[in-house]
Amino acid sequence: MRTPLIAGNWKMNTLPAEARVLVESLRERLPSPAAEVLVCPPFVSLATVAEALQGSAIAWGAQNLYWEESGAYTGEIAPAMLTALGCTYVILGHSERRQLFAETDADIARKVAAALAHGLTAIVCVGETETQYERGETEVHIRRQLRESLAGVTPAQAAKMVIAYEPIWAIGTGKSATAETAESVCALIRDELSVLFGAAVADGIRILYGGSVKPDNIAALLAKDNIDGALVGGASLKAADFAAIACGKEA
Ligand code: PGA
Numbered sequence: 001m002r003t004p005l006i007a008g009n010w011k012m013n014t015l016p017a018e019a020r021v022l023v024e025s026l027r028e029r030l031p032s033p034a035a036e037v038l039v040c041p042p043f044v045s046l047a048t049v050a051e052a053l054q055g056s057a058i059a060w061g062a063q064n065l066y067w068e069e070s071g072a073y074t075g076e077i078a079p080a081m082l083t084a085l086g087c088t089y090v091i092l093g094h095s096e097r098r099q100l101f102a103e104t105d106a107d108i109a110r111k112v113a114a115a116l117a118h119g120l121t122a123i124v125c126v127g128e129t130e131t132q133y134e135r136g137e138t139e140v141h142i143r144r145q146l147r148e149s150l151a152g153v154t155p156a157q158a159a160k161m162v163i164a165y166e167p168i169w170a171i172g173t174g175k176s177a178t179a180e181t182a183e184s185v186c187a188l189i190r191d192e193l194s195v196l197f198g199a200a201v202a203d204g205i206r207i208l209y210g211g212s213v214k215p216d217n218i219a220a221l222l223a224k225d226n227i228d229g230a231l232v233g234g235a236s237l238k239a240a241d242f243a244a245i246a247c248g249k250e251a
Pocket residue numbers: 009166170171172173174210211212213231232233234235
Protein backbone atom coordinates (compact mmCIF):
# COMPACT_ATOMS: atom_id res chain seq x y z
CA MET A 1 0.00 0.00 0.00
CA ARG A 2 1.29 3.43 -0.94
CA THR A 3 0.33 6.12 1.61
CA PRO A 4 -0.88 9.19 -0.30
CA LEU A 5 1.37 12.23 -0.12
CA ILE A 6 -0.05 15.73 -0.44
CA ALA A 7 2.77 18.22 -0.92
CA GLY A 8 2.48 22.00 -1.05
CA ASN A 9 4.95 23.87 -3.25
CA TRP A 10 4.75 27.47 -2.10
CA LYS A 11 7.21 28.62 -4.80
CA MET A 12 8.45 32.21 -4.22
CA ASN A 13 5.55 33.19 -1.98
CA THR A 14 5.11 34.17 1.69
CA LEU A 15 7.30 36.21 4.00
CA PRO A 16 8.37 34.36 7.16
CA ALA A 17 5.54 35.92 9.23
CA GLU A 18 3.00 34.86 6.58
CA ALA A 19 4.50 31.38 6.47
CA ARG A 20 3.97 31.07 10.22
CA VAL A 21 0.29 32.08 9.96
CA LEU A 22 -0.25 29.61 7.12
CA VAL A 23 1.31 26.60 8.86
CA GLU A 24 -0.35 27.39 12.18
CA SER A 25 -3.68 27.34 10.42
CA LEU A 26 -2.79 24.08 8.64
CA ARG A 27 -1.69 22.50 11.88
CA GLU A 28 -5.04 23.35 13.46
CA ARG A 29 -6.99 22.01 10.47
CA LEU A 30 -4.95 18.82 10.09
CA PRO A 31 -4.31 17.35 13.54
CA SER A 32 -4.11 13.77 12.24
CA PRO A 33 -4.38 13.61 8.45
CA ALA A 34 -4.83 10.24 6.75
CA ALA A 35 -2.45 11.29 4.00
CA GLU A 36 1.15 12.28 4.58
CA VAL A 37 1.22 16.08 4.37
CA LEU A 38 4.24 18.17 3.38
CA VAL A 39 4.86 21.88 2.92
CA CYS A 40 7.77 23.32 0.93
CA PRO A 41 8.20 27.02 1.79
CA PRO A 42 10.96 29.31 0.49
CA PHE A 43 14.38 28.67 2.10
CA VAL A 44 14.21 31.77 4.30
CA SER A 45 10.99 30.56 5.96
CA LEU A 46 12.18 27.03 6.70
CA ALA A 47 13.37 27.79 10.24
CA THR A 48 10.07 29.51 11.10
CA VAL A 49 8.03 26.68 9.60
CA ALA A 50 10.15 24.06 11.38
CA GLU A 51 9.51 25.75 14.70
CA ALA A 52 5.76 26.16 14.08
CA LEU A 53 5.34 22.53 12.98
CA GLN A 54 7.41 20.90 15.73
CA GLY A 55 5.52 17.86 17.02
CA SER A 56 2.80 18.11 14.34
CA ALA A 57 1.84 15.54 11.71
CA ILE A 58 2.98 17.87 8.91
CA ALA A 59 6.45 17.54 7.37
CA TRP A 60 8.47 20.29 5.71
CA GLY A 61 10.93 20.35 2.88
CA ALA A 62 12.71 22.56 0.36
CA GLN A 63 12.12 23.48 -3.27
CA ASN A 64 15.68 23.00 -4.46
CA LEU A 65 19.25 22.37 -3.34
CA TYR A 66 22.79 22.42 -4.71
CA TRP A 67 24.83 19.22 -4.98
CA GLU A 68 28.06 20.41 -3.36
CA GLU A 69 28.67 20.00 0.38
CA SER A 70 29.92 23.55 1.03
CA GLY A 71 32.25 26.14 -0.48
CA ALA A 72 32.35 29.02 -2.91
CA TYR A 73 28.90 28.67 -4.50
CA THR A 74 27.36 32.08 -3.92
CA GLY A 75 23.64 31.98 -3.39
CA GLU A 76 23.33 28.19 -3.21
CA ILE A 77 22.00 25.93 -0.44
CA ALA A 78 23.69 22.63 0.53
CA PRO A 79 21.78 19.47 1.48
CA ALA A 80 23.15 19.49 5.06
CA MET A 81 21.72 22.99 5.54
CA LEU A 82 18.28 21.55 4.83
CA THR A 83 18.59 18.50 7.06
CA ALA A 84 19.91 20.78 9.86
CA LEU A 85 16.53 22.53 9.71
CA GLY A 86 14.62 19.26 9.88
CA CYS A 87 13.72 19.03 6.19
CA THR A 88 12.87 15.50 5.13
CA TYR A 89 11.93 16.19 1.50
CA VAL A 90 13.23 18.26 -1.39
CA ILE A 91 11.52 19.05 -4.69
CA LEU A 92 13.95 18.64 -7.60
CA GLY A 93 13.65 19.34 -11.31
CA HIS A 94 10.48 21.41 -11.12
CA SER A 95 9.61 22.68 -14.60
CA GLU A 96 10.16 26.26 -13.42
CA ARG A 97 13.72 25.32 -12.45
CA ARG A 98 14.18 23.60 -15.80
CA GLN A 99 12.65 26.37 -17.92
CA LEU A 100 13.53 29.60 -16.06
CA PHE A 101 16.87 28.56 -14.56
CA ALA A 102 18.11 26.23 -17.31
CA GLU A 103 18.44 23.13 -15.12
CA THR A 104 19.23 20.08 -17.21
CA ASP A 105 18.46 16.43 -16.52
CA ALA A 106 22.19 15.97 -15.76
CA ASP A 107 22.02 18.76 -13.13
CA ILE A 108 18.94 17.16 -11.63
CA ALA A 109 20.64 13.76 -11.46
CA ARG A 110 23.48 15.34 -9.46
CA LYS A 111 20.98 17.00 -7.13
CA VAL A 112 19.09 13.73 -6.69
CA ALA A 113 22.35 11.96 -5.74
CA ALA A 114 23.18 14.69 -3.22
CA ALA A 115 19.69 14.59 -1.70
CA LEU A 116 19.82 10.81 -1.34
CA ALA A 117 23.29 10.92 0.20
CA HIS A 118 21.86 13.14 2.93
CA GLY A 119 18.76 11.06 3.56
CA LEU A 120 16.41 13.56 1.94
CA THR A 121 13.46 12.16 0.02
CA ALA A 122 13.64 13.64 -3.48
CA ILE A 123 10.41 14.54 -5.24
CA VAL A 124 11.58 14.50 -8.84
CA CYS A 125 9.35 16.39 -11.26
CA VAL A 126 8.77 15.49 -14.90
CA GLY A 127 6.31 16.85 -17.41
CA GLU A 128 5.79 17.83 -21.02
CA THR A 129 5.13 21.22 -22.63
CA GLU A 130 1.86 22.00 -24.35
CA THR A 131 3.51 21.61 -27.78
CA GLN A 132 4.91 18.20 -26.87
CA TYR A 133 1.49 17.20 -25.56
CA GLU A 134 -0.23 18.30 -28.77
CA ARG A 135 2.34 16.53 -30.92
CA GLY A 136 1.88 13.27 -29.01
CA GLU A 137 5.45 13.38 -27.69
CA THR A 138 4.54 13.05 -24.00
CA GLU A 139 5.60 9.42 -23.59
CA VAL A 140 9.01 9.72 -25.24
CA HIS A 141 9.75 12.93 -23.35
CA ILE A 142 8.72 11.63 -19.92
CA ARG A 143 10.59 8.34 -20.31
CA ARG A 144 13.74 10.24 -21.29
CA GLN A 145 13.42 12.71 -18.40
CA LEU A 146 13.08 9.81 -15.96
CA ARG A 147 16.06 7.91 -17.38
CA GLU A 148 18.31 10.97 -17.35
CA SER A 149 17.17 12.64 -14.11
CA LEU A 150 17.46 9.34 -12.24
CA ALA A 151 20.77 8.25 -13.78
CA GLY A 152 22.91 6.58 -11.14
CA VAL A 153 20.05 5.93 -8.69
CA THR A 154 20.07 2.35 -7.34
CA PRO A 155 16.84 0.34 -6.89
CA ALA A 156 17.22 0.61 -3.09
CA GLN A 157 17.47 4.39 -3.35
CA ALA A 158 14.63 4.60 -5.86
CA ALA A 159 12.35 2.84 -3.41
CA LYS A 160 12.53 5.91 -1.18
CA MET A 161 11.87 8.49 -3.90
CA VAL A 162 8.76 10.24 -5.12
CA ILE A 163 8.01 11.23 -8.72
CA ALA A 164 5.71 14.11 -9.60
CA TYR A 165 4.03 14.26 -13.00
CA GLU A 166 3.38 17.90 -13.78
CA PRO A 167 2.26 18.69 -17.33
CA ILE A 168 3.64 22.19 -17.89
CA TRP A 169 0.44 23.28 -19.64
CA ALA A 170 -1.52 22.57 -16.44
CA ILE A 171 0.70 24.44 -13.95
CA GLY A 172 -0.88 27.63 -12.64
CA THR A 173 -3.25 27.76 -15.59
CA GLY A 174 -6.40 26.46 -13.93
CA LYS A 175 -6.37 23.87 -16.73
CA SER A 176 -5.81 20.60 -14.85
CA ALA A 177 -5.23 17.40 -16.79
CA THR A 178 -8.27 15.16 -16.55
CA ALA A 179 -7.92 12.35 -14.05
CA GLU A 180 -7.84 9.93 -17.03
CA THR A 181 -5.00 11.75 -18.79
CA ALA A 182 -3.04 12.09 -15.54
CA GLU A 183 -3.56 8.41 -14.79
CA SER A 184 -2.38 7.30 -18.22
CA VAL A 185 0.88 9.27 -17.87
CA CYS A 186 1.38 8.15 -14.25
CA ALA A 187 0.95 4.55 -15.45
CA LEU A 188 3.65 5.02 -18.08
CA ILE A 189 5.88 6.59 -15.43
CA ARG A 190 5.43 3.48 -13.30
CA ASP A 191 6.21 1.36 -16.32
CA GLU A 192 9.47 3.25 -16.96
CA LEU A 193 10.34 2.98 -13.25
CA SER A 194 9.89 -0.78 -13.51
CA VAL A 195 12.24 -0.87 -16.52
CA LEU A 196 14.80 1.12 -14.52
CA PHE A 197 14.43 -0.41 -11.06
CA GLY A 198 12.34 -3.58 -11.34
CA ALA A 199 8.61 -4.10 -10.92
CA ALA A 200 8.62 -4.58 -7.15
CA VAL A 201 10.44 -1.30 -6.52
CA ALA A 202 8.31 0.56 -9.08
CA ASP A 203 5.18 -0.69 -7.40
CA GLY A 204 6.19 0.97 -4.11
CA ILE A 205 7.20 4.39 -5.52
CA ARG A 206 4.69 7.16 -4.99
CA ILE A 207 3.74 9.11 -8.10
CA LEU A 208 2.08 12.48 -7.56
CA TYR A 209 0.09 14.54 -10.03
CA GLY A 210 0.61 18.32 -10.09
CA GLY A 211 -0.97 21.10 -12.13
CA SER A 212 -4.01 23.10 -10.97
CA VAL A 213 -4.94 20.63 -8.23
CA LYS A 214 -7.89 22.02 -6.27
CA PRO A 215 -10.31 20.74 -3.62
CA ASP A 216 -12.81 19.96 -6.38
CA ASN A 217 -10.57 17.72 -8.52
CA ILE A 218 -8.45 15.91 -5.90
CA ALA A 219 -10.88 13.08 -5.22
CA ALA A 220 -11.08 12.03 -8.89
CA LEU A 221 -7.28 12.10 -9.17
CA LEU A 222 -6.69 10.08 -6.00
CA ALA A 223 -9.23 7.49 -7.14
CA LYS A 224 -6.84 6.45 -9.93
CA ASP A 225 -4.59 3.42 -9.45
CA ASN A 226 -1.30 5.10 -10.27
CA ILE A 227 -1.84 8.51 -8.66
CA ASP A 228 -0.59 8.49 -5.08
CA GLY A 229 -1.00 12.11 -4.14
CA ALA A 230 -0.54 15.64 -5.40
CA LEU A 231 2.02 18.40 -5.71
CA VAL A 232 -0.02 21.54 -5.14
CA GLY A 233 1.09 25.06 -6.06
CA GLY A 234 -1.45 27.90 -5.90
CA ALA A 235 -3.99 26.10 -3.71
CA SER A 236 -1.30 25.26 -1.12
CA LEU A 237 -1.15 28.95 -0.17
CA LYS A 238 -4.72 28.89 1.14
CA ALA A 239 -5.00 26.91 4.38
CA ALA A 240 -8.64 25.92 3.84
CA ASP A 241 -8.02 24.68 0.30
CA PHE A 242 -4.82 22.82 1.10
CA ALA A 243 -6.39 21.19 4.17
CA ALA A 244 -9.36 20.10 2.06
CA ILE A 245 -7.00 18.65 -0.57
CA ALA A 246 -5.07 16.83 2.16
CA CYS A 247 -8.35 15.29 3.27
CA GLY A 248 -9.04 14.34 -0.36
CA LYS A 249 -12.29 16.22 -0.61
CA GLU A 250 -14.02 19.45 -1.57
CA ALA A 251 -13.65 22.42 0.83
P1 PGA B 1 -0.29 24.80 -9.48
O1 PGA B 1 1.29 24.47 -9.42
O2 PGA B 1 -0.98 23.90 -8.49
O3 PGA B 1 -0.38 26.26 -9.10
O4 PGA B 1 -0.74 24.54 -10.89
C1 PGA B 1 1.74 23.14 -9.28
C2 PGA B 1 3.25 23.10 -9.26
O5 PGA B 1 3.89 23.83 -10.04
O6 PGA B 1 3.86 22.33 -8.49
